[in-house]
Amino acid sequence: MDGHAAAPGAGTVLNALATGRGAAFALDFDTAAHVELDGSGDIEGAIDGQPDADTDLIERCVDLAVERWGDDPAATADLPARGSVGGTVRTESEVPTAAGLKSSSAAANAAVLATADALGLAGIVDHEDACRIGVEAAREAGVTVTGAFDDASASMLGGLTVTDNTADELLAREEVDWTALVWTPPERAYSADADAERCERVAPMAELVEELALDGEYGTAMTLNGLAFSAALGFSAEPAVEAMPHVEGVSLSGTGPSVVAVGDPEGLEAVEERWQERAGETLRTETRATGGRYL
Template sequence: MGLKSSSAAANALSKALANALGLDMSEMEVVKAGVEAAKRAGVTLTGAFDDACASYFGSLWVTDNLGMRVLHSSKVEPLPVVLLLSGKTLLTESLSGRDFSPIRPYVEEAIRLALEGEWRKAALINGLVYSTYLGHPIEPFRIALEREAVVGLSGKGPAVFAVTDEPEELAEEWEQFGEVLITELR
């Protein structure tokens, strides 16, 4: 559903193997080893270095996934987050060979905004662009925006997230689209 489970699993396996083998690896080396394993397993197109960093360390990460370089990271407040799980899945393998070049300028703009600290705007632009391109419904975005929430797509989706001061109210409205969870940023 785009909730970073493969990145979290790769991180956990990489850390467990490093510990079991007594390897002296930095935390970042553990994350990079997990990214390489995820690439070889075919559960990611780019390596999802950004997702791996976020799931391992928490906070906000902007990365060059192919070059495995950190471009920006910053702490985020533990704000309430509503997750919408539609019950559908989008397998990574189904995207292999797909041409994403038509949305590249918009994704680059989202990256620029994130690098400038405008992660809220970046999340919205990125989420709407990918949702539209991949055929995910955007009605949950409209509802979240009406409630002045920060809304975006989690990974390739179809899971949608919203950062809001009124998580219960938004969760109630989103229930028509699928399962809803309330948690917080870490």
């Protein structure tokens, strides 16, 4: 009863901290999860390369997925009696943690899908339903302020999604085809530690960003979001200002500290030359039209 799945990280168009509405888009780097179910009664998690990392999120994802689907008639796994289901969940990731690139959403999505695979339900469970299980687990584990349905839906479904995180409602989804450039400084920032009250002060700007995103003006929306939330969260807007003449859109991603720019390869090459002079790491990647998948 083992299962394997992966889900991508994502970048931000609209941060949901101000109004509860957000938008994000999938990027081409993954977190993979491996789940093995047994009758031990306990779920034990592990994160490759991080022996002391908190594994509550991925463990809760397995618990909730078994609770949701364990009795599904289509399941082929021969589960032990309810209450004694246990096992292990292990993740390995290309997505930097605490960098604003949706590592928690990617890990949650991958863990939920890997559990579905272990239950014999790969290709059967609805991806949007699976996404909501990961969001519930993230809230219970305390790794998100908003529930992060925007981030989770972009990671699970691929493309660009606009959501109402207060209702876990998908407002829009569209495929986008951008080259992306990511700059991640050495410092880290945890979403759960973000100053939500301060972010609420930029709600008028967030509402404008939402209007632009729903009208398909993603690049402009993204750039406006980045300027507003960099100010609200105390990050320098200088990397975004350096990029603006060359790209379609650029924003602080999530609650930072990473900055993501999107556009054509030629414009991003000019930005990359500037960003590589900064401390930290610069990565060229692509947007992804597909999201969570079985391995």
